[in-house]
Amino acid sequence: MKLKMIVVASVMAAAALFIAGSGCSRSSNESSPAGSQTAALYTCPMHPSVKSDKPGSCSICGMTLVRVSTNAPAAKP
Numbered sequence: 001m002k003l004k005m006i007v008v009a010s011v012m013a014a015a016a017l018f019i020a021g022s023g024c025s026r027s028s029n030e031s032s033p034a035g036s037q038t039a040a041l042y043t044c045p046m047h048p049s050v051k052s053d054k055p056g057s058c059s060i061c062g063m064t065l066v067r068v069s070t071n072a073p074a075a076k077p
Contacts, residue, residue: 041069 042065044050044058056065 040067042066043068 039053042052042055044061044063044065046063047058047060050058050060050065052065055067057063058065
């Protein structure tokens with residue numbers, strides 16, 4: 001009888017985790033409208049603390065900011 005209660009409780013807990021986790025699995029691709037541009041992050045190669053959401057030059061040294069990331073998913077090999 002005790003083993004049966006443990007098994008039932010385990011199955012219920014696993015089901016609850018599955019249901020709770022399945023609602024949060026949307027990727028950023030699904031939530032953005034088709035054809036929209038993804039935001040890029042630009043930074044200075046010499047001053048990583050300088051960040052911008054658009055290309056330009058570093059406010060400290062004047063070097064051209066380089067693109068370091070986007071919100072787009074990584075390409076699968």
